Amino acid sequence: MLLFILKRLALTVLVVAITSIIAFLLVHLSGDPAAAMAGEGASASDIAAVRELYGFDRPLFVQYLDWIGRVLQGDFGRSYYLRMDVRTILAEHIPVTATLGILALSFALLLSIPLGVLAALRPNTLVDRIALWIAVAGQALPSFLFALGLMYLFGVYLRWLPISGGSTWLHFLLPSIALGYYATPAIMRLTRSGMMDVMQSDHVRTARAYGLSPWRVVVRHGLRHAIIPVVSLAAVQLGFMLGGSIVIETIFSLKGLGYLAWESIQRADIEVIQAILLVIATAYAILTLLADLLNAALDPRIRIN
Numbered sequence: 259m260l261l262f263i264l265k266r267l268a269l270t271v272l273v274v275a276i277t278s279i280i281a282f283l284l285v286h287l288s289g290d291p292a293a294a295m296a297g298e299g300a301s302a303s304d305i306a307a308v309r310e311l312y313g314f315d316r317p318l319f320v321q322y323l324d325w326i327g328r329v330l331q332g333d334f335g336r337s338y339y340l341r342m343d344v345r346t347i348l349a350e351h352i353p354v355t356a357t358l359g360i361l362a363l364s365f366a367l368l369l370s371i372p373l374g375v376l377a378a379l380r381p382n383t384l385v386d387r388i389a390l391w392i393a394v395a396g397q398a399l400p401s402f403l404f405a406l407g408l409m410y411l412f413g414v415y416l417r418w419l420p421i422s423g424g425s426t427w428l429h430f431l432l433p434s435i436a437l438g439y440y441a442t443p444a445i446m447r448l449t450r451s452g453m454m455d456v457m458q459s460d461h462v463r464t465a466r467a468y469g470l471s472p473w474r475v476v477v478r479h480g481l482r483h484a485i486i487p488v489v490s491l492a493a494v495q496l497g498f499m500l501g502g503s504i505v506i507e508t509i510f511s512l513k514g515l516g517y518l519a520w521e522s523i524q525r526a527d528i529e530v531i532q533a534i535l536l537v538i539a540t541a542y543a544i545l546t547l548l549a550d551l552l553n554a555a556l557d558p559r560i561r562i563n
Contacts, residue, residue, distance in 0.1 A: 263551065270547045274540050278329075281535035282322050285528055290314075294526030295338055312338070329536065335529035339522075344533045347518070352537070354424055355514035358507070359500045361430050362438035363492060370442045371488065374449025375481060378457065389450065393443035401502070405436035405509045422511040433510045437503060441495035448491055452484030459483075486553060493549035497542030 285291075292309035293300070300308075309315045313324070328335060334344035369392075377389035412432060413421030420429050456462060457480050465475045504516030511517070515534050522530040 266547050266550050270543045273543045274536075277539035277543075278326060278536050279322065281532055281539065282325065283318070285531050285535075286314075286318060286321070291526060291528050325532065329533075334533040337522075337527055337530050339525040339527045339530075344529050347530060348515070348533060348537060351513060351515050351518045354512055355500060355503055355507070355516060358430060358433055358437060358503055358512060358514060359496055361434035362499050363441065363496045365434050365438035366441040366445055366495065367492060369438075370446035371449050371481075371485075374446040375453055375476065377446070377450045378453030379476065381454065389446060393446055396439050396443040401436060401440050402505050402509060404439060405433070405506055408432045408436055409509070424510075424512045424514075429510070429512070433506050433512055436509075437499050437506045440502070441492075441499060444495065445488060445491060449484060449488055452487060453480055456480050456484045490549040490553040493545045493552070497545040500541055501538045 290305070290309075292305050292312070292314045295312075296305045296308045313321060316324075325335070332345070334348070336342065337344055337347060340347065373385075373389045373392065377386040380386055409421045409432060412419045419432055420426075421432065423429050457476075462475060462480060465478075500515075502516075503514060504519050506512070507514045507516035508520050515538065519531065519534045521527075522534065
């Protein structure tokens with residue numbers, strides 16, 4: 259078990275390191291940051307002055323080493339546009355994205371797990387077809403289109419919920435549904451397949467032979483074992499949702515990391531963009547690590563391997 263943890267930890271560190279290099283290169287090779295910061299009407303001498311002032315004239319590997327060295331000390335630099343410490347800016351926006359991600363995952367689990375269980379218990383019935391339709395719709399429907407539909411129906415037409423801002427918990431309902439629906443198909447399909455396998459196993463047949471109630475057989479002897487891979491997938495899906503929140507946060511004007519990334523890209527605020535990419539990648543890597551460890555703790559077969 260200790261060797262398993264060390265391997266996964268080393269892999270996590272490697273993923274974060276590679277991601278930091280890719281993020282740095284993508285930001286710096288997508289265009290001239292000095293020209294973007296100087297503005298459209300800037301002369302060549304102005305651009306050269308900006309390039310020298312911020313050290314963009316140095317080799318890329320030197321700039322990367324300087325940046326990652328500061329990051330390892332907890333210094334993400336200063337925003338070129340806002341003239342503020344990047345760490346302070348991130349601290350203001352991370353809680354919004356974290357709240358949105360947790361609520362979205364909660365919605366996905368509350369919708370997908372019951373549907374997956376019902377579809378497994380009633381295969382090839384109307385319930386199974388409805389679950390399949392929801393899964394197909396969740397994969398085929400773009401998140402921004404689904405978000406706009408929710409916004410129009412519940413915010414504009416019915417006027418039940420607010421459609422922008424994040425001052426109250428009601429402002430998070432529509433964004434959470436729009437973002438959480440993205441993870442519903444994968445979780446529901448895994449729950450369905452896991453339940454169908456478990457319900458045909460020997461220990462479930464033994465539980466039925468002892469005369470246990472159907473509800474107890476399904477929950478205690480069925481879902482209890484089928485939920486193990488779902489927990490791992492849910493952690494990974496949370497990482498995906500944190501990374502993909504930029505569209506939802508922009509549509510609903512939630513001041514989270516996604517919205518900040520969109521604004522920073524428009525402003526060519528390199529330090530903020532790099533920090534956001536690194537934070538999201540690190541969060542995803544840590545969630546994946548926790549999912550693997552939790553899966554190993556719940557499933558004894560992984561420890562043997």
